[in-house]
Amino acid sequence: MRLRSEQKNAIIEKLQDYYYTEHEKELGIIGAENLYDFFMKNCAPLIYDLAIEDAQGVILQQFESVREDIEVLKKR
Structure with a gap:
């Protein structure tokens, strides 16, 4: 870094x-x-990796929220 x-x-x-x-x-x-x-x-590589993991968690939560929103929009 x-x-x-x-x-x-x-x-x-x-x-x-x-x-x-x-x-x-x-x-x-x-x-x-x-x-x-x-x-x-x-230390920096360890901190960087933790930050990436945190970002990945946030992105996965947002993706799941979007997926749920899309499921609600489906007409069954």
């Missing part, structure tokens, strides 16, 4: 802010980029 440069930079800033808030220490740009790379490699 690739993000735009400004999105990546925003996440890196949030990581640095979080680290400072939690540990009262500065997290340098290299450390923050390494942490970002770790999450993108190990």
Whole structure:
């Protein structure tokens, strides 16, 4: 998964802010980029797959609703 440069930079800033808030220490740009790379490699694919599964569930529910509406319209 690739993000735009400004999105990546925003996440890196949030990581640095979080680290400072939690540990009262500065997290340098290299450390923050390494942490970002770790999450993108190990966590992002799992989160992406869960989002796809959620979207699939919504689409299947909508399809079922449309199918039920069509059945009501049939003249028997």
